[in-house]
Amino acid sequence: MSKAAENWPPEDTEPATPHPDAPPSGTELGEHYSQCFGCGDDVESGLHIRSMIASDMTVVSKFTVGKDHQGAPGLAHGGLLACAFDEALGSTVGNLLRRPAVTARLETDFVRPVPVGSTLHIAAKLDGVSRRKTYVSAEGRLDAEDGPVAVRARGLFVTVGVEHFTKHGDADAISQFRDVRQAAGQDWDINP
């Protein structure tokens, strides 16, 4: 089987249109939710990923592999790397389009081992939009922006309404989360 996967995006798409209030290039994004396993400061063994807007279509994220992230001794667990890319891709969609969206599909190619202590530099870009679907892809390079590629990922995120979170998640926590974001002028468009 060829290593090169099928066409991407897998259907005709429109170019993604960044939200007019998307943060400008160079903005450090910080955590989006303190309990998020990907970026939350309150999750001790979480990934503590930090992301920055690189352009109106791209976000760069950094993830340093810790000892809690191992699969084989001294090496990152593959599923955990997939999680890091879910975060980096989700942050790209969420922050550039400013609409709640959830991962529907996530593909990962593991190209090189990722040792504990190394930092993945993940560059993610919006590839296209079709109705509620946003296609996004990323490359993760070892220890430098121009380091060797270790992981590639592609994802499909589907825009959802706020009821997705209130119905299926913790409605009280969602309400508090929205209050915090609104107070910071960071509310989301919630009507896809």
Ligand SMILES: CCCCCCCC/C=C\CCCCCCCC(=O)SCCNC(=O)CCNC(=O)[C@H](O)C(C)(C)COP(=O)(O)OP(=O)(O)OC[C@H]1O[C@@H](n2cnc3c(N)ncnc32)[C@H](O)[C@@H]1OP(=O)(O)O
């Ligand atoms: C006020 C609160 C706001 C909060 C906002 C926070 C933003 C934060 C910003 C930034 C940081 C973010 C960082 C986080 C990153 C991590 C994100 C995650 O890990 S999310 C958790 C894991 N994912 C799930 O739990 C989804 C579970 N799945 C579902 O809920 C549904 O399946 C859902 C919503 C994905 C789709 O269900 P349907 O009923 O709404 O819609 P249907 O019609 O089934 O799909 C829509 C289109 O998508 C295609 N589709 C759906 N799933 C597909 C798949 N697996 N593969 C291919 N296509 C798929 C369908 O074929 C359809 O396409 P056609 O429009 O007809 O062409």
